[in-house]
Every structure is written in C-alpha cells, then in structure tokens.
Amino acid sequence: MLRNWNIMQFSVNKIHLEKCPVCGSVHLQSFLSCTDCYATGETFEVLQCADCGFKMTQDVPVEAEIGRYYESPDYISHTNTKKGVMNTVYHWVRKYQLHKKAKLVERACGKRSGRMLDIGTGTGYFVNTMYQRGWDVEAVEKSAQARAFAFDNFGLNVLDDTKLNDFEDQSFNLITMWHVMEHIEHLDDLWETLKRELMDGGKLVVAVPNCASADAQRYKSFWAAYDVPRHLWHFTPSTMQAMANKHGFTICERHPMPFDGFYVSMLSEKYMGRNFTFIRGMFTGFLAWCSALAHKDKSSSMIYILRKKE
Numbered sequence: 189m190l191r192n193w194n195i196m197q198f199s200v201n202k203i204h205l206e207k208c209p210v211c212g213s214v215h216l217q218s219f220l221s222c223t224d225c226y227a228t229g230e231t232f233e234v235l236q237c238a239d240c241g242f243k244m245t246q247d248v249p250v251e252a253e254i255g256r257y258y259e260s261p262d263y264i265s266h267t268n269t270k271k272g273v274m275n276t277v278y279h280w281v282r283k284y285q286l287h288k289k290a291k292l293v294e295r296a297c298g299k300r301s302g303r304m305l306d307i308g309t310g311t312g313y314f315v316n317t318m319y320q321r322g323w324d325v326e327a328v329e330k331s332a333q334a335r336a337f338a339f340d341n342f343g344l345n346v347l348d349d350t351k352l353n354d355f356e357d358q359s360f361n362l363i364t365m366w367h368v369m370e371h372i373e374h375l376d377d378l379w380e381t382l383k384r385e386l387m388d389g390g391k392l393v394v395a396v397p398n399c400a401s402a403d404a405q406r407y408k409s410f411w412a413a414y415d416v417p418r419h420l421w422h423f424t425p426s427t428m429q430a431m432a433n434k435h436g437f438t439i440c441e442r443h444p445m446p447f448d449g450f451y452v453s454m455l456s457e458k459y460m461g462r463n464f465t466f467i468r469g470m471f472t473g474f475l476a477w478c479s480a481l482a483h484k485d486k487s488s489s490m491i492y493i494l495r496k497k498e
C-alpha cells in the first residue's frame with residue numbers, strides 16, 4: 189500500500205502529522221487535549237488546520253501497535269452483550285437504525301439491489317441486512333473476531349481488510365463506511381481506492397462523527413466521539429466537502445444521525461466522572477437531537493452520500 193509520506197512522519201511508532209491531509213497546509217494549531225478514557229488513560233492532542241479547519245489527532249500509534257487501545261471490556265461495537273442500560277439502548281437503537289440505513293442507501297442509489305461493498309463491517313449486521321434485501325454483498329473487516337462472528341451468525345464470508353485493494357476497477361454500485369473513515373491511517377490512499385472501485389454513477393456512503401455538533405460543543409475535550417487515539421480524523425460537513433473535492437467526489441446528500449447524540453452524550457458524562465450518566469446523557473442527547481432538528485449540520489454524526497465527479 190502507498191504511504192502518505194508527504195503528510196506524515198513515522199517516528200517512534202507514532203504518526204506525527206506535519207501537514208493537513210485535506211488542504212496540505214503546514215499551519216497546524218493545538219485545538220484540544222483529550223484523554224483516552226476508554227482504554228489507557230493516555231492524553232493526545234487534537235490539532236486544527238488554521239487554513240481549512242480540519243481537525244486531527246496528533247501522534248497516534250501506528251496501526252501495527254494500536255491494538256491495545258481497542259482493548260476494553262466496554263467495547264460493544266464488536267460484541268453482542270446486553271448488560272447494562274447503555275448497552276440495551278445501544279442494541280435497540282441499532283435494530284432501528286439498520287432498517288433506516290438500508291432504506292436510506294437504497295433511496296440514495298435509486299436501486300433496491302446491486303453489488304455493494306461494506307468497509308469495516310464489524311460483526312456484519314448491516315451487510316447482512318442488505319444481503320437479505322437482495323444485494324450482492326462484499327465486506328472487509330480488520331478484526332478476526334468480528335469476521336468470525338459474522339460467519340457464525342449470518343454465514344457471511346467477510347474478508348480481511350488487507351483485501352480491500354484487491355477488487356477490480358468499477359466493481360461496485362455502492363460502497364458504505366459506517367463510522368470507519370475516522371479510524372483509517374492512510375486516508376488519501378483510501379479515497380483513491382474508493383474512487384477506483386466504485387462504478388461510474390455509483391454512490392459512496394460515509395458516516396462519521398461531527399465535531400461541529402451541538403454535543404461536541406457542549407462536552408469539548410470530554411466529547412466521547414473524539415475517541416482518541418482510535419479516531420485519527422474529526423470531520424465536519426465543511427471539511428468532508430473539502431476532502432471529497434480533493435479526491436474528485438461531490439456530496440449529493442447530507443443526513444443527520446441524531447440518535448448517536450444520546451449514546452455519545454451518555455459516554456461523555458461517564459468520562460467526566462459524573463453520576464446519573466444515563467439521565468444526564470439522555471437529557472443532553474435530547475437537547476442535541478432538538479438542535480439537529482433545527483440545523484442538521486449540528487447532528488452528533490452525519491451520513492454523507494457522495495458520487496464521483498464526471
């Protein structure tokens with residue numbers, strides 16, 4: 189895989205950013221210091237580009253060494269436990285969201301079947317939903333445990349993420365990435381792969397946290413979706429637009445994901461060490477949800493529907 193030598197220097201197994209990956213500016217300023225409340229308690233700096241406003245985590249451990257930052261008993265994206273109120277809410281919301289996501293991407297594509305790729309598929313719930321609706325699906329996922337879950341529970345043959353570059357040019361009508369792009373080390377390489385593997389007229393669906401959201405503004409360095417160092421990149425609608433332009437994509441639709449605000453707010457309250465995290469989180473989540481109703485670009489997470497420029 190190509191390396192982004194022009195924007196990064198690899199030193200002592202960390203990714204030290206010297207240029208903005210969106211606009212190439214060297215004017216990177218300190219924005220926040222965030223603590224990894226999820227796994228290690230280590231502190232990381234979030235930088236902001238003075239020219240385009242893009243935010244990024246500085247000195248993230250390289251991919252080969254980031255494994256221990258994912259090791260926490262609380263990590264529920266790749267498990268199916270149903271302990272605790274927060275997990276119960278999470279699982280309930282997931283079921284509702286799967287149905288909504290499937291309908292949304294089908295409407296965006298103008299198709300109810302076709303060939304699709306889901307990148308960072310996790311345990312396979314979404315791709316299984318699409319398979320059951322008649323889509324010809326491919327999926328890649330880094331975690332061997334998650335791939336095994338998808339196989340055991342859904343019979344899906346999910347590929348290792350190193351296979352991402354192996355698909356032919358113009359293979360897919362649809363490529364989806366649900367809360368994955370913020371984790372990807374080689375961002376420019378990824379976008380070029382997406383462009384190559386997507387058919388002309390195909391759609392790319394990218395869901396990422398929105399660090400311009402009402403909940404991000406409220407919780408600042410405690411906002412759980414900074415999720416350092418697992419999240420390298422922190423998008424807003426305007427920086428996603430700039431990234432898309434850079435790689436020859438146009439954003440054709442933006443959709444809020446206001447439900448994410450409830451979960452992120454509860455987690456942020458927990459990281460602040462507060463009591464009554466569920467009630468406080470629900471309250472802030474509700475305020476954030478109201479804010480997203482009025483201004484969808486203030487939603488906790490956003491779904492971007494993109495197409496390749498002609």
Ligand SMILES: [Zn+2]
Pocket residue numbers: 208209210211212213237238239240241242
């Ligand atoms: Zn920039």
